[in-house]
Each structure stands twice: as C-alpha cells, then as structure tokens.
Amino acid sequence: MTTKSEKNSTKEENSKSFLKLADRLSYVPSYIFAKLDKEKQELLSRGIDVIDLSLGSPDLPSPxxxxxxxxxxxxxxxxxxxxxxxxxxxxxxxxxxxxxxxxxxxxxxxxxxxxxxxxxxxxxxxxxxxxxxxxxxxxxxxxxxxxxxxxxxxxxxxxxxxxxxxxxxxxxxxxxxxxxxxxxxxxxxxxxxxxxxxxxxxxxxxxxxxxxxxxxxxxxxxxxxxxxxxxxxxxxxxxxxxxxxxxxxxxxxxxxxxxxxxxxxxxxxxxxxxxxxxxxxxxxxxxxxxxxxxxxxxxxxxxSDNERKKNAMMYQERRDIILEQLKDIGWNIPKPGGAMYIWLPVPKQYKSSFEFSCDLLHKAHVATIPGSSFGTYGEGYVRFALVDKKERLQEAVRRMKSVGLINQ
Ligand SMILES: Cc1ncc(COP(=O)(O)O)c(C=O)c1O
CATH class of the missing domain: 3.40.640.10 (Type I PLP-dependent aspartate aminotransferase-like (Major domain))
Known part of the structure; x- marks a missing residue:
C-alpha cells in the first residue's frame, strides 16, 4: 500500500521527468531586469508613484x-x-x-x-x-x-x-x-x-x-x-x-x-x-x-515627413531637458544623436549597474534598466528611456537629487 507522502513524491518525480525543458532555454539567461521588474510591480501595487523609464515603449499616441x-x-x-x-x-x-x-x-x-x-x-x-x-x-x-x-x-x-x-x-x-x-x-x-x-x-x-x-x-x-x-x-x-x-x-x-x-x-x-x-x-x-x-x-x-518629425522633436526636447537637469547633479554627458534613451554612466561608488538601478528604483522610485542587461560592454551604465512627459522626466531627476543619487 502506498502512503499519502509516497504518492506525492511519485507525482513530483513524474512531473520532473514530464517537464524536461529544452537545453536551449539555458542558453538565454532570463532578462536580468526581471527581478527589478518584479520589485517595480510590488512598489506599484503598494500605490507608490514609480516613474517608469525602463522599457522603450513609446507613450505618444498612435496616428x-x-x-x-x-x-x-x-x-x-x-x-x-x-x-x-x-x-x-x-x-x-x-x-x-x-x-x-x-x-x-x-x-x-x-x-x-x-x-x-x-x-x-x-x-x-x-x-x-x-x-x-x-x-x-x-x-x-x-x-x-x-x-x-x-x-x-x-x-x-x-x-x-x-x-x-x-x-x-x-x-x-x-x-x-x-x-x-x-x-x-x-x-x-x-x-x-x-x-x-x-x-x-x-x-x-x-x-x-x-x-x-x-x-x-x-x-x-x-x-x-x-x-x-x-x-x-x-x-x-x-x-x-x-x-x-x-x-x-x-x-x-x-x-x-x-x-x-x-x-x-x-x-x-x-x-x-x-x-x-x-x-x-x-x-x-x-x-x-x-x-x-x-x-x-x-x-x-x-x-507626412513633417508629421513624423514632430515625434523626433518631442524626444529631442525630452533629451535636452533631462540632460540639462542631470548636469546639475554631476552628469555632463554628450547629447545622444538619436533613438530615445539616455545612457548614463554609473557613479564611481557603485560596484555594478544593477546596484545603481536598484537604488534608483527603491530610493527615487525611478525605474531604469541596468546596462549589464545589454551585454558585457553595457556594464557601467544605466539606461533611461524617454517615455514619459517632460515634467515627469524633470521630476525623476529632482527625486534623484533629493535622495542623494548624484554623480560626485
Ligand atoms: C533596436 C531595436 N530593434 C527592435 C525593437 C523591437 O521592435 P518591435 O517592437 O518591432 O518588435 C526594439 C525595441 O526596443 C529595438 O530597440
């Protein structure tokens, strides 16, 4: 006669051999920012106003x-x-x-x-x-x-x-x-x-x-x-x-x-x-x-070209506004010529981009992506996506300043 616990363990073993995943899944590390994303969701569920500059998901309306x-x-x-x-x-x-x-x-x-x-x-x-x-x-x-x-x-x-x-x-x-x-x-x-x-x-x-x-x-x-x-x-x-x-x-x-x-x-x-x-x-x-x-x-x-260019102008304006403010807190970086991101060097006191992204999320409530998610040569940077209004971008930098996340 099998006991209840024996029954359970047989079930577990079966399920292990049943769900034998393809090796290829181990070749692709799950996104490093999955952990940060989970933490962001937790903050949001507690009603905290997170400024989400993580994914490059445009906030402008479709045509x-x-x-x-x-x-x-x-x-x-x-x-x-x-x-x-x-x-x-x-x-x-x-x-x-x-x-x-x-x-x-x-x-x-x-x-x-x-x-x-x-x-x-x-x-x-x-x-x-x-x-x-x-x-x-x-x-x-x-x-x-x-x-x-x-x-x-x-x-x-x-x-x-x-x-x-x-x-x-x-x-x-x-x-x-x-x-x-x-x-x-x-x-x-x-x-x-x-x-x-x-x-x-x-x-x-x-x-x-x-x-x-x-x-x-x-x-x-x-x-x-x-x-x-x-x-x-x-x-x-x-x-x-x-x-x-x-x-x-x-x-x-x-x-x-x-x-x-x-x-x-x-x-x-x-x-x-x-x-x-x-x-x-x-x-x-x-x-x-x-x-x-x-x-x-x-x-x-x-x-029309002109209509399309309005979008680019919008991102350019956002770029200029956030860079101007970042300058005030110690980041004087060259202007990116395109796309919709600020690629910000991590302050020296941090050991990794992940650590800095964590602080941005938990101390300033600003969600970003650590550079290490973008490959070996991404370490040392954090990516800010310009996917929120100017005022919110300004608010993001104000928050960084108020909690001491500055570049000394
Ligand atoms: C360089 C690049 N290619 C492609 C994509 C994704 O494009 P799609 O939305 O068409 O899958 C992105 C999204 O961020 C991107 O940055």
Whole structure:
C-alpha cells in the first residue's frame, strides 16, 4: 500500500521527468531586469508613484489615420480569414513606396518585403533560418538583447564587438580578428542605437558593407529608430550603400516611428534570398500579421515627413531637458544623436549597474534598466528611456537629487 507522502513524491518525480525543458532555454539567461521588474510591480501595487523609464515603449499616441482605418478593417469580413503568407499586397506596396520616398531606393514589394509581427519576432526567426549549432554572429555590445538571443536560441555563439564611449559607440571594424570574420555568418548593426543613442555616418555603413561582402557575412541592419535622429540629422539605410542588397537585409518597425509598439507590426526589406529563408521559418511557425493590423498599418506610411518629425522633436526636447537637469547633479554627458534613451554612466561608488538601478528604483522610485542587461560592454551604465512627459522626466531627476543619487 502506498502512503499519502509516497504518492506525492511519485507525482513530483513524474512531473520532473514530464517537464524536461529544452537545453536551449539555458542558453538565454532570463532578462536580468526581471527581478527589478518584479520589485517595480510590488512598489506599484503598494500605490507608490514609480516613474517608469525602463522599457522603450513609446507613450505618444498612435496616428489617428491608423486608428480610423482599424475601425473600418474590423468591419471587413475579408479580414477574418488567414492573412496571405507573404503579407498583404497593399501593406507591402506602401512599405516599399515609403522606402523609396525616404531613402531613394527601389524595393520589389513582392519579393523584397515581408511583414512581421514586430522586428523582435523577425530577428529571432531569422537566426533560426541561418544559424546552425556552433555558428557565430558578430554583435556590437551593448546590444538590443534580441540581436544576441536569436543566435543563442538557435545554438550559435556570439562575438561581442565593443562599442566604447571614446569611439562615440561606433565599433572598430579593423579590430575584429580574421578568424572571427572567417567564421561569422551574421553581423548586426543598429544606428540610431539602442541603448547608447549613438548615430553613425554613411562612410561607416560603406566600410561595414565592404567588410561583409569580402568575408561573405550576412549583414543585418535593425533600423528601429530610423526616424528618431536629432539636431536636423537623418539616418541612412544600409540598402542605400552600393552592392549592399547582395548581402544585407534591414528591419523596420512601426513601434517607434509611429508609436505603435502594442500593434505588433514591422517589416523586413532587402536581399530576396535571405528574406525567403526567413519566410520558410515563418510559414512553419505562424500565419503572419493579423489582416486588420496590416490594413491599418499601411495607412501609417502616408503620414507626412513633417508629421513624423514632430515625434523626433518631442524626444529631442525630452533629451535636452533631462540632460540639462542631470548636469546639475554631476552628469555632463554628450547629447545622444538619436533613438530615445539616455545612457548614463554609473557613479564611481557603485560596484555594478544593477546596484545603481536598484537604488534608483527603491530610493527615487525611478525605474531604469541596468546596462549589464545589454551585454558585457553595457556594464557601467544605466539606461533611461524617454517615455514619459517632460515634467515627469524633470521630476525623476529632482527625486534623484533629493535622495542623494548624484554623480560626485
Ligand atoms: C533596436 C531595436 N530593434 C527592435 C525593437 C523591437 O521592435 P518591435 O517592437 O518591432 O518588435 C526594439 C525595441 O526596443 C529595438 O530597440
């Protein structure tokens, strides 16, 4: 006869062998900021007013024209069926036309554009199409975590290429060892950059393209912040570089440009063969972006340059206001040229970015992301996302000052 406790232990053993997770989950450390996020939620549940500058989730409204189209699209029964695997024609045509207007490049909407359920989804799935266990990707670090995670989930490894403040967070391409170039299959870049806010010039894109062509590496440009350049500058597309389409693709998201992060829509453009490889993975894992979302998002591309620039101006103004105040409490840092972040050096008395982020959360009630979440070369910094109103950003720095979180 089995006792009650024996029954329980048999149950436990069964459940252990039943839930044997895939090894790949151990290759991707769960986000370091998960602990901080939990603590933030606890503070919020106690009614504490936390100024949340952690995720890069835009607080500005999505465009009215997109919302109106969404209401129409919901009523159209043709949108209730599965979306076409290759994406809706009108979305792809509008995206290709936008690329042409914005960067003066010709993209074939049929074969050289694929809608995505966000760039994050596309970047991860791309790794599954290209990376075999043991393969290598070159990832400038600090990085948007997904640039590394896709390769790691697919069983590959990454070479972290340092982005240093002394080089304006532009990688030294000449420093990459030849064996790394020989082995690498993917090379990621993203300017304007998350988390550093750095921008790059066209010569850098040209040099990088030459390097990737010479070494036969697929070049992945993540242009999430293409429309968030400041001080009158504009970002270039990798596809503007002569010959780049032979080896490159570029991810564009509507999350930042049009404040549509929750709608989950993006697209990839460029080399047809690479896009077809991504398509193969996607047709086996999903049905593509919801018809209603594709139809609505297509309208976003008709928004004028001036309207788009207003968003960039808003972030620029926020940048200037917070930097001005940070100067008062000891941080005199160069202005980031784009994106929507302040990349703040950790004061000397702290041992880690995590420790400083903890103090910001618990003492000043300001939520940020520790730099170590963005890779080896992110340590020593904390990221502030400019995703709240000017007054709240000012309040965040006032709180830091009042609890002594200053840079001595
Ligand atoms: C560089 C970069 N790429 C992609 C994304 C995510 O884009 P999406 O919302 O389209 O998944 C982010 C989000 O913060 C990002 O910073």
């Amino acid at each position: 009215q024209i997109v919302i109106d189209e969404c209401i129409n699209a919901v009523k159209d029964p043709s949108n209730y069926r599965y979306p076409p695997f290759w994406g809706q024609k009108r979305f792809k045509q509008a995206a290709a036309q936008w690329m042409n207007n914005r960067f003066s490049i010709d993209i074939d909407p049929e074969h050289e554009i694929l809608p995505l359920t966000g760039s994050k989804e596309g970047i991860t799935h791309l790794a599954f199409a290209i990376i075999n266990p043991g393969d290598l990707s070159i990832v400038p670090s600090p990085y948007y975590p997904v640039h590394a995670r896709g390769t790691l989930l697919a069983g590959g490894t990454i070479h972290e290429l340092p982005l240093l403040e002394k080089d304006n967070f532009i990688p030294d391409l000449d420093s990459i060892p030849q064996p790394v170039l020989d082995k690498a299959k993917l090379f990621f870049i993203s300017y304007p950059n998350n988390p550093t806010g750095a921008t790059c010039d066209f010569e850098f894109l040209e040099k990088l393209t030459r390097l990737c062509i010479k070494n036969q590496i697929l070049l992945i440009s993540d242009l999430a912040y293409s429309e968030l350049s400041f001080d009158g500058k504009t970002a270039s597309s990798i596809l503007q570089v002569k010959g780049a389409k032979d080896i490159a693709i570029e991810f564009h998201t509507l999350s930042k440009t049009y404040s549509m992060a929750g709608w989950r829509i993006a697209f990839v453009a460029g080399n047809r063969k690479i896009i077809e490889a991504l398509y193969e993975i996607k047709t086996n894992t999903d049905y593509g972006v919801c018809n209603i979302i594709q139809a609505s998002a297509a309208k976003a591309f008709s928004i």
